[in-house]
Each structure stands twice: as C-alpha cells, then as structure tokens.
Amino acid sequence: MQQALTLSERLVAVLGARLGLRFFRRRDMLETLDAPAHGHEAPPGLPGLLQAARDTGPDLLARLRTTRNGLSDEEAATVRAHVGPNEVEHEKPLPWWRHLFNCYRNPFNLLLTALAAVSYATDDTEGTIIIASMVIVSTVLRFVQEARSNKAAEKLKAMVSTTATVLRRESPGDEASEPDKVRRPGRQGREVALAELVPGDVVLLAAGDMIPADVRILAAKDLFVSQSALTGEALPVEKFAQPCETGGTNPLAYDNLAFMGTNVVSGSATAVVVATGASTFFGSLAERVTAQQPTLTSFQQGVNRVSWVLIRFMLVMTPIVLLINGFTKHDWLEASLFALSVAVGLTPEMLPMIVTATLAKGAVVLSRKKVIVKRLDAIQNFGAMDVLCTDKTGTLTQDRICLERHTDVWGNACEAVLEHAYLNSFYQTGLKNLLDVAVLDHAEMHQRLDVVNRYRKIDEIPFDFQRRRMSVVVSENGDHHELICKGAVEEVMSACNRVQHGANVEPLTPDVLARLRRVTADLNAEGLRVVAVATRELPPARERYTVADENELVLVGYIAFLDPPKESTAPALRALAASGVDVKVLTGDNDLVSIKVCREVGLTVTGCVLGDDIEAMSDAELAQTVERANVFAKLTPAHKERLVRMLRANGHVVGFMGDGINDAPALRAADIGISVDTAVDIAKEAADLILLEKSLMVLEQGVIEGRRTFANMLKYIKMTASSNFGNVFSVLIASAFLPFLPMLPLQLLTQNLLYDLSQTTIPFDNVDSEQLTQPQRWNPADLSRFMVFFGPISSIFDVLTFVAMWHLFGANSAAHQTLFQSGWFVEGLLSQTLIVHLIRTRRLPFIQSRAAWPLLLMTGAVMLIGIMLPMSPFAETFRMQALPLAYFPMLAAILLAYAVLTQLMKGMFARRFGWQ
Known part of the structure; x- marks a missing residue:
C-alpha cells in the first residue's frame, strides 16, 4: 500500500498542480535546497535555506560574508559572477534552433512534409519543390515574425521591470555606525533590478512588495506574507526574525524564511538574500516545468477549434476525391497524388503565421498607444472583452488627492x-x-x-x-x-x-x-x-x-x-459604451463617494452593492445582482475576485483594471488583467497588460486595437474556409464527369502557394468601423455556416468555366487536358484572390471599403503572376499552355458575375446571421 504523503509532499503536490508538474518525491526536492543551481558554482560556505533558518543573524551574515548594511557594488558583482543573475531558468528564451523547430512542427507542415516525401518517391521533382517551398515559407515567416515579436515584447516588458530596495555600502570597508541595529525600511537604500540581486544582499520589504529571492528575515514588524502561490493557503502567514530550530525538512514550515514569488501583504522587514535564481525554492521546482507543455489559453483553444473544423472537413473530403478519381480514371497513383494535393489545399497552413504576425503587429501598435503587452494572446481577449471592472481612484478620478x-x-x-x-x-x-x-x-x-x-x-x-x-x-x-x-x-x-x-x-x-x-x-x-x-x-x-x-x-x-474626477473620464466611458463594453466600478471606498463620482463622470448608476451584502448572497443571487448593478463599494480583495469569477461564469469576457495589493486576486481571476506601470509589484506581475497611463481613454483605444487584430485574423480564416470548400466542391464535380484530372497535383499546389502568399499582408489590412463596435469572439459554428454558405458560390462559376473550356475552347479530351487545366488554374486563382477583397468587408469592396495598400499590391501581384504563368517560359515546367485571347473576356465576365452574386449573398447572410 502506498504510504501517506507528508505535509511537505502535499505542499509540493499543490505547487506541482498549479505549475502543471508531475508529482515528485520530497527527497528529490530537498536535494536542491542546500545545493547550488546547475551551471553555477556557489562560493564556498554559501548556506542552504534550512541552515539559514537555524542560524542566528550574525552567524548567517558571517556565512554569507556580508554585513547588516549589505554588500558593496564590487562585492555584489563578484558574487554574481559565481551564482549568475537572479533569474529562473525556464524564463529564458528558447535557442534559435528549437524555436525554428517549434515553428515547423504543426500538423499542417507535417502533412505537407509527408506529401513532399510521396512526391519525391514518385519522381515528381516539381511537386517536391513546390511543397517544400510552402513548408519553408510558412516556417520561416513564422520564425522571423515570432522572433521579432519576442524581441519587441522583451523590450516592452523591460520598461516595467520589477525592482527591489537594497542596502548597498559605498565600499567594502564602510561598516554601519551601529552594527547591531538593523535599519528600518524607509527611504534609505536604492532600487535595483531583481536580476542583479545576489546572496548576501540586504533588502527592505514593505506592503505590496514581491519577495525578490529566497530570504531570511533579520528584522520584522507585523510582517504578513501571502504564500498562496506556493502552498495554496488563502490566509497570509506572519513572519518573524528569530532563528528557528524546529521546522523539520520542509522550508515552508519556517516562519523566518520568505520565498521568491510570494508577496508582502502588510508590515515591513529587513531581510538578507540567501538564494537567487534557480537555487531558490521556486527555481528548483520551475526547472521541472521546462519539459511540460503549457496550458492552452482560451485564445489558443479557439484557434485550435477553428483549425480542427477545417481539418475534419479535409479528412472527410480527401478520401471522397481519391475514390472518385481512382474509380473514374483508373490511375490510383495519380489519384492519390491529386487527393493529397487537395488535402494540402484544404489545410490552413498559413494560419499559425497569420495569427502570430497579426498579434505581433497589434502589440507594436498598442505600444504606441501606451499599452505594454506582456502576453501576445491577451490582445484577442482585449478585443473580446465585454465587461470592464475598474477601481475608482486614479481611473475615474485624478489620483491627485x-x-x-x-x-x-x-x-x-x-x-x-x-x-x-x-x-x-x-x-x-x-x-x-x-x-x-x-x-x-x-x-x-x-x-x-x-x-x-x-x-x-x-x-x-x-x-x-x-x-x-x-x-x-x-x-x-x-x-x-x-x-x-x-x-x-x-x-x-x-x-x-x-x-x-x-x-x-x-x-x-x-x-x-x-x-x-x-x-x-x-x-x-x-x-x-x-x-x-x-x-x-x-x-x-x-x-x-x-x-x-x-x-x-x-x-x-x-x-x-x-479626488476630483478626470476630464477625460466621461468621454472615455461614452466611447467604451459605444464599443459594447459595460463598465463596472469595484472599489473599497465608501458607497456615497463612489456614487457621486460616478454621476459626475456620466456613469449612470444602475445599482450599488456593498461588500457586506455580497458576503450574504448565494452564488445564484450574486449571479443576478452582478448583471444588474454596476457599482460595488466597500469591497475586500476576496469580494473583487468573487465578482470577477461570477461575471465570467455568466458568460462574459471580463477585464479587470487595478494597481494595488488588494487587486492581485481579481487580476489573476479575470480573462485579461490590466495594471499600470506605477502599480505595486504584485499587481504588475499578475497583469497581462500594463498601461503607461492610467486612463480609460487609453484602455478604450486598446480595446479597439484588440478588435482590429481579431478581425484581421478572422478574415484569413473566412477566406480560407470558404475558398477551400468551394474548390473541393468543384473538384468533386469535375472528377465525376471529366475523363482526366481537372488540375494536376503540381498545378493545384502552385495555385495554393500563390493564394497563400496573397494573404500574408492581411495583418496590415484596414478594418471597417462597424466591425470594431462590438466584442469579437471565436465561434467555430459561425465558421462552418459561413463556409457552407459562400463556398458553393465559387463552384457555380468554376462549373461555368468547365463548360466554356469543354464546349467553346475544345478542351474536351485527354489530348487537350493541358488547355483545360490552364484555364481552370487561372480562373480558380483569380476568383480565390478576388474573394480576399469580397469577404474582407461587409461593404462594397474597392468603393465603400478599400484594402490597405500592402494587401492591394500583394493580391494584384499574385493575380498578374497567375495570368502570365501559362504564357511564360515556365509554362512547360508547370505543364500549362498559353490561353487564347477569347478566354480573357469570358474570364472578366465570370469574375464580374462572381463578385456581384457574392455581394448579394453577403447581404442575405448578414441580415440573417450577422457579420462578424
């Protein structure tokens, strides 16, 4: 029978569950507590956590070769050269080669690679080159874009880097005038980046501070530390300065130790750093995270759901294409290659790159609007947000008390x-x-x-x-x-x-x-x-x-x-309301003051609920109350967190804006946590976005940019889904009635590659104003409906092209299949590229809504390449031939009729289902 877990093992299991770790035994963890981090040689005599907890203050300072006034800059630099920066290993970026491999290994690229291998095995050199080019283009574009966005994100995050207050002596010989008296936290000391801390540094802690490393308390005054990030305990733990002899082998049981990643709730303290970086309690556990896959965010889950809609469609349609062509043409090898080419055409292989590029562009634009994006995926949540919970002081008011x-x-x-x-x-x-x-x-x-x-x-x-x-x-x-x-x-x-x-x-x-x-x-x-x-x-x-x-x-x-209201608050609230964002004020302040301020800034109070009332409500009662009321006063941190969770349970995408210690739980509970650069450390750490200006107007601009980012991603998915569905529908019709393949695998792959290239500039496209007025969310059901509604429209004109090529231009036998295939290649590529402009807007394209110039240039270039390819020196390579002049008036008529019918169908679809 398995032995019962000890207390420390249960605590580690709690942390493991929070971090996505597999459970490991206590002895594995404890081996790291009194040992240096991997890759760093600790200075001789550096104590471990357990030893530090048992030592007296003077003994510990002697072991660490420091004083009560800390280290000098020279001494700190020497120690840092041995132990390295105060950074947890898993936070470092991946090596370029691993990043490149991660950009490659998605289901679509693997499918293309398999198809390239089949083409190579069948001596289809041209097909191999085309398919390999698609894989390389998709992988390299994503790699370059993610590398750029990661660098930009690092620069942005560096602007709000967390610091610690440290005592540093002027020189190694400069001792305190009162060596036995620990200095109180106050204005003495200086701020240094967390990465610069080393064992032996003496830090000053106050309410709101993050614990910057594993520290031993030297002096404390009513110090309470929240360790919930490590233990899951809701209540803060009081810490003392006295040595501890009875704590066993569980460092969390010692009340004179504080750990990296926790935060000071109240009180103050002076502490000496014992361990930094990977040598900390948190760092020793975080090393095991590197092998684990992170939990998917709601945004990533939405992308995956949409991708699987297309993949399932591909898995159904590809075998049908294979069977029809195999039985009608009696060439199963050629039918297999064609079916695989159709599969490639159905896969949204550019989706990862388009999503990454769009999010990265959104992050850059937001940075210009004084919004720092700590996590790229948060941009989509920004655009999907329909409820914003905010504090009153400094947001509605001037924060100038x-x-x-x-x-x-x-x-x-x-x-x-x-x-x-x-x-x-x-x-x-x-x-x-x-x-x-x-x-x-x-x-x-x-x-x-x-x-x-x-x-x-x-x-x-x-x-x-x-x-x-x-x-x-x-x-x-x-x-x-x-x-x-x-x-x-x-x-x-x-x-x-x-x-x-x-x-x-x-x-x-x-x-x-x-x-x-x-x-x-x-x-x-x-x-x-x-x-x-x-x-x-x-x-x-x-x-x-x-x-x-x-x-x-x-x-x-x-x-x-x-605290007078801001002049910008009233117009910002009106702008948020016009954008479909409901603002709710969550404050610890008095209800009368809160109501008066809300009225002064033009926020109609639909109900005011006090914290004591929330305490007495059941979840069912609160679920109704939180929808009705928009001012909640005299709240505790637990009340704010409960309100946020209840709004999310009601189906809202909730943003929470806060900057205090009491806001941290709600920031973590929200879909998107928003803080400011002047916030306390714990609030900035919990937030997904950091505002460089605490203003609702800045926030409203960020919401609009989030929706613009989402709208451009949705354009690509709509275009790909509808175009692919139409193409496969046309392939099924042609395969059933033609004595030859309607298009060769190489031609189908080339068409798909050119079409994908035409969409690479979608992240830079303009977005119609009506698409920015309401929150945007992923909805796979809407995508399926859109695909079935618009896909067959292109098939109508594909069939007209088939009839014209068969009857008007005499491409009605296997001997003339090259002419037929060339004609459908050009019409298919131009209609696919035209759909980019037709579906990107609800309005009349080119007249009421014009695409951004990069998209216009790219789609124009692709259409020109498609027209010229059958007449170019490369025509024979792609097994094409020049088309007769009479073909082009017919092509123009088909494209014009296609655009008119699609525009009419857009109106019908929007009236019935709406247009996201």
Missing part, C-alpha cells in the same frame, strides 16, 4: 484631529498611500508638534484589508502611551465606545452614532472621502501592542479628502 478638511465629530474644523492624523501617517512604516501623502504634505505640523523632541514611536499595528484601519502607539515626553488609529469610518467607529465633544468625552450612544453617521454622510455626499481618527490613552507599561488593543477608543474626528 488633497486634504480638504479636518473636523471634529460634528463637522467643525479642528486642528487637533490633523495633529493626530499627522502623527499616525508619519510613524507608520507600511505602504503609504495617497491619503498619507496628502496628510504629510502639511509639513508645518512637524515643527508645531516638535515631533523629534516630544514624541517617540513605541509600536505599530499595520493596516490590513479586513480591519481597514491601522494604528501607531507613540509616547509623548515619556509620560504615557497614546494609540492613534485611523481608517474607514465604520471600521474605526466599531472600535470606539466614546466620542470627543469639545473638551469633554461622552459615551457613544445609538443616538450619537446616528448623528455622527449623518455628518459623515453629508461629507460623502460632497464627494469627499472621509477617514476617521480615534485615540486611546494607555499606561507606559509595555512595548508591544496588537489588534486586541484597538478597542474602547475615543473618536476625535475626521479628515476628508478630495
């Missing part, structure tokens, strides 16, 4: 409230938000309060998203301790039992509470964001305080902030 008022509990101006708020903001060491910055802008408070001489910080109770408040404890002249709490009004009031009324302190009765709520509601109704301030006098008996001490507080007043 100023302290508008400081009042007592009754709304009267009060300097004492500002003094308490200033002390709270000045002494807190967590993530200083814009509200703290606005308070600290009142620098005159520093001198008035004589902060340096009168006050000393004792402790801090950091902010978290459940309590929605934070406190500092200060000592004034050493006489007493004063706890100063500020935060969301309801949450602070819940911890109060008294109120400051002038010089008196009164009990907080229900009547008084009702009056206070009316005061704050009036402030909110003016568009002010209200933060409550409360205090509590404590005896100077201890040095550590906890959340339990936030009770029996005295409410002293409020500080009110103004």
Whole structure:
C-alpha cells in the first residue's frame, strides 16, 4: 500500500498542480535546497535555506560574508559572477534552433512534409519543390515574425521591470555606525533590478512588495506574507526574525524564511538574500516545468477549434476525391497524388503565421498607444472583452488627492484631529498611500508638534484589508502611551465606545452614532472621502501592542479628502459604451463617494452593492445582482475576485483594471488583467497588460486595437474556409464527369502557394468601423455556416468555366487536358484572390471599403503572376499552355458575375446571421 504523503509532499503536490508538474518525491526536492543551481558554482560556505533558518543573524551574515548594511557594488558583482543573475531558468528564451523547430512542427507542415516525401518517391521533382517551398515559407515567416515579436515584447516588458530596495555600502570597508541595529525600511537604500540581486544582499520589504529571492528575515514588524502561490493557503502567514530550530525538512514550515514569488501583504522587514535564481525554492521546482507543455489559453483553444473544423472537413473530403478519381480514371497513383494535393489545399497552413504576425503587429501598435503587452494572446481577449471592472481612484478620478478638511465629530474644523492624523501617517512604516501623502504634505505640523523632541514611536499595528484601519502607539515626553488609529469610518467607529465633544468625552450612544453617521454622510455626499481618527490613552507599561488593543477608543474626528474626477473620464466611458463594453466600478471606498463620482463622470448608476451584502448572497443571487448593478463599494480583495469569477461564469469576457495589493486576486481571476506601470509589484506581475497611463481613454483605444487584430485574423480564416470548400466542391464535380484530372497535383499546389502568399499582408489590412463596435469572439459554428454558405458560390462559376473550356475552347479530351487545366488554374486563382477583397468587408469592396495598400499590391501581384504563368517560359515546367485571347473576356465576365452574386449573398447572410 502506498504510504501517506507528508505535509511537505502535499505542499509540493499543490505547487506541482498549479505549475502543471508531475508529482515528485520530497527527497528529490530537498536535494536542491542546500545545493547550488546547475551551471553555477556557489562560493564556498554559501548556506542552504534550512541552515539559514537555524542560524542566528550574525552567524548567517558571517556565512554569507556580508554585513547588516549589505554588500558593496564590487562585492555584489563578484558574487554574481559565481551564482549568475537572479533569474529562473525556464524564463529564458528558447535557442534559435528549437524555436525554428517549434515553428515547423504543426500538423499542417507535417502533412505537407509527408506529401513532399510521396512526391519525391514518385519522381515528381516539381511537386517536391513546390511543397517544400510552402513548408519553408510558412516556417520561416513564422520564425522571423515570432522572433521579432519576442524581441519587441522583451523590450516592452523591460520598461516595467520589477525592482527591489537594497542596502548597498559605498565600499567594502564602510561598516554601519551601529552594527547591531538593523535599519528600518524607509527611504534609505536604492532600487535595483531583481536580476542583479545576489546572496548576501540586504533588502527592505514593505506592503505590496514581491519577495525578490529566497530570504531570511533579520528584522520584522507585523510582517504578513501571502504564500498562496506556493502552498495554496488563502490566509497570509506572519513572519518573524528569530532563528528557528524546529521546522523539520520542509522550508515552508519556517516562519523566518520568505520565498521568491510570494508577496508582502502588510508590515515591513529587513531581510538578507540567501538564494537567487534557480537555487531558490521556486527555481528548483520551475526547472521541472521546462519539459511540460503549457496550458492552452482560451485564445489558443479557439484557434485550435477553428483549425480542427477545417481539418475534419479535409479528412472527410480527401478520401471522397481519391475514390472518385481512382474509380473514374483508373490511375490510383495519380489519384492519390491529386487527393493529397487537395488535402494540402484544404489545410490552413498559413494560419499559425497569420495569427502570430497579426498579434505581433497589434502589440507594436498598442505600444504606441501606451499599452505594454506582456502576453501576445491577451490582445484577442482585449478585443473580446465585454465587461470592464475598474477601481475608482486614479481611473475615474485624478489620483491627485488633497486634504480638504479636518473636523471634529460634528463637522467643525479642528486642528487637533490633523495633529493626530499627522502623527499616525508619519510613524507608520507600511505602504503609504495617497491619503498619507496628502496628510504629510502639511509639513508645518512637524515643527508645531516638535515631533523629534516630544514624541517617540513605541509600536505599530499595520493596516490590513479586513480591519481597514491601522494604528501607531507613540509616547509623548515619556509620560504615557497614546494609540492613534485611523481608517474607514465604520471600521474605526466599531472600535470606539466614546466620542470627543469639545473638551469633554461622552459615551457613544445609538443616538450619537446616528448623528455622527449623518455628518459623515453629508461629507460623502460632497464627494469627499472621509477617514476617521480615534485615540486611546494607555499606561507606559509595555512595548508591544496588537489588534486586541484597538478597542474602547475615543473618536476625535475626521479628515476628508478630495479626488476630483478626470476630464477625460466621461468621454472615455461614452466611447467604451459605444464599443459594447459595460463598465463596472469595484472599489473599497465608501458607497456615497463612489456614487457621486460616478454621476459626475456620466456613469449612470444602475445599482450599488456593498461588500457586506455580497458576503450574504448565494452564488445564484450574486449571479443576478452582478448583471444588474454596476457599482460595488466597500469591497475586500476576496469580494473583487468573487465578482470577477461570477461575471465570467455568466458568460462574459471580463477585464479587470487595478494597481494595488488588494487587486492581485481579481487580476489573476479575470480573462485579461490590466495594471499600470506605477502599480505595486504584485499587481504588475499578475497583469497581462500594463498601461503607461492610467486612463480609460487609453484602455478604450486598446480595446479597439484588440478588435482590429481579431478581425484581421478572422478574415484569413473566412477566406480560407470558404475558398477551400468551394474548390473541393468543384473538384468533386469535375472528377465525376471529366475523363482526366481537372488540375494536376503540381498545378493545384502552385495555385495554393500563390493564394497563400496573397494573404500574408492581411495583418496590415484596414478594418471597417462597424466591425470594431462590438466584442469579437471565436465561434467555430459561425465558421462552418459561413463556409457552407459562400463556398458553393465559387463552384457555380468554376462549373461555368468547365463548360466554356469543354464546349467553346475544345478542351474536351485527354489530348487537350493541358488547355483545360490552364484555364481552370487561372480562373480558380483569380476568383480565390478576388474573394480576399469580397469577404474582407461587409461593404462594397474597392468603393465603400478599400484594402490597405500592402494587401492591394500583394493580391494584384499574385493575380498578374497567375495570368502570365501559362504564357511564360515556365509554362512547360508547370505543364500549362498559353490561353487564347477569347478566354480573357469570358474570364472578366465570370469574375464580374462572381463578385456581384457574392455581394448579394453577403447581404442575405448578414441580415440573417450577422457579420462578424
């Protein structure tokens, strides 16, 4: 019987499932924890994670040959030369030869290769060359385009590279003036790229930071770290600085270690880097990912579904062509070659290249619109998005908060409230938000309060998203301790039992509470964001305080902030609405403020739901509520994530825009996560797109570009599907009645190659405005309907060509089959190329909607080659002959009639099924 898994094995299994790994035993993992990464020779004495957790601070620093003020630049460079950059191996790009092979190995290229091998075995040199050319062109084009797009993406991502705050000494001999005192996180230290970190670097951590490597905590203040990326645990874990002796062999069990890929939820810390890159806990696991195939995105699944529609069609039609020609012509070898040529004609072999080129072009265009694409596939989701969830601050508003008022509990101006708020903001060491910055802008408070001489910080109770408040404890002249709490009004009031009324302190009765709520509601109704301030006098008996001490507080007043709406928000919302994108505001702010801001920017509020209401709703109730309401206020991170998931479950393609720590879960849950370059690290890491300007107008432009990208991809698929279906339908008719093949395999392959070349410029084509007004999605059912509807139209004119060649031009026997085949080759190629312009738009082609000049030039060149080939010196090579002059008026009449009928059918199809 299999033994039960240990805790560490279960944790590793959780991570393995998240990363797509096969399960492996604990001992395999632990072998890497105290060993250097492959390919790097670690400096002598470099400790492993388990050893680092058990060492005292001084012992660990000695092992790492560093100090409490970190390494010098020269020392860091020396260590980096041994251990390499702080990068996980699997993130490196593939070697060019592996990339080239990946571009080749798709089902279509493999099918073409098999056909080339058959042609070579049957001494069909021309066929072998043509087929090989198709494989080479498809592979090389995709390789070159992906290489370019990868380079562009790397340059774009480098613009938002994540950094860490590091202490670096000026020189190796520069020691700290206080060697036994760990410096607090603050403005000292400097930002360096994560790749530059080395073991021995001392880093400063604060709320919102990503843990940049595997680190040992040297000093911590209320440090809580989210390890859900490694363990799946929803709740953050508190970390301490003391050495740990009892942790076993599972590094995740040590509460003085923090790991690469996790993030700081609250509090602050100083830590020393123990392991970087592939030597980290995450890196040792990530090495096993390289052999695994990544999970397909919804975009890739959509491409595959469409491809399989065409492949299944090919698998059905090809055997029919083979059997008909084999039984009627009695030459099974020739029939087999012809059937394989038909199979090639039916395969969308250029689809990978077209998709890649279109996405790459979209990424470049978006970069010019201040949108950085971290993942190319996200562009399609951008165009498919029909619901955008966004925060309020900085998106609808200017993100330029100023302290508008400081009042007592009754709304009267009060300097004492500002003094308490200033002390709270000045002494807190967590993530200083814009509200703290606005308070600290009142620098005159520093001198008035004589902060340096009168006050000393004792402790801090950091902010978290459940309590929605934070406190500092200060000592004034050493006489007493004063706890100063500020935060969301309801949450602070819940911890109060008294109120400051002038010089008196009164009990907080229900009547008084009702009056206070009316005061704050009036402030909110003016568009002010209200933060409550409360205090509590404590005896100077201890040095550590906890959340339990936030009770029996005295409410002293409020500080009110103004964040005016952006002038660009209202037109951006109108543009998004016109584009079929429904905007929903998800905010942790007060509901009254949120509603007022929404109304000021022209967003009609269809319903406002609070976080507490969401908590009480079942999934079925929330599924209905999330469709009706468009403002959700006083939300926690869990509420935002649940709302996003519920919208997706309702069938929407959901975008989420956020920049804070509390937005990271929702960013991951959304179809497309959108952040900004000024966001906290964890938000940028979770996002698919990064905006260089936090504006809904920029976002609306990105949505339009995403739809333009999708529309151009869809054009190729529609053209290929309908044209291929029509060709095969024509082949079946001709094969059943002609005593010879309607077209030789070589000619069919040449026609297919030229047709594919005519479509290589589709990524650069123009898109009609009506195709950009609604979200775009993959729909294989629509493709099948389109293929069956438009494919037979070309067959009508192919049959007319057959009749004309047979009766008018005398190509009615095997002796004259070359003339027949040449005539159908030219008509078939020109009609296929013409369909590019007919199907690329719902409008009247060339008049109401004109293709981009690259597409016009390419299709024109291909049509000219097709006309000239039977008359060129290469005609004999392709077994063709010159066509009589009388053929060309007939050709013009057929093409004109084809265009007119297709245009009429487009109107019928669009009225009945719509036009995507």
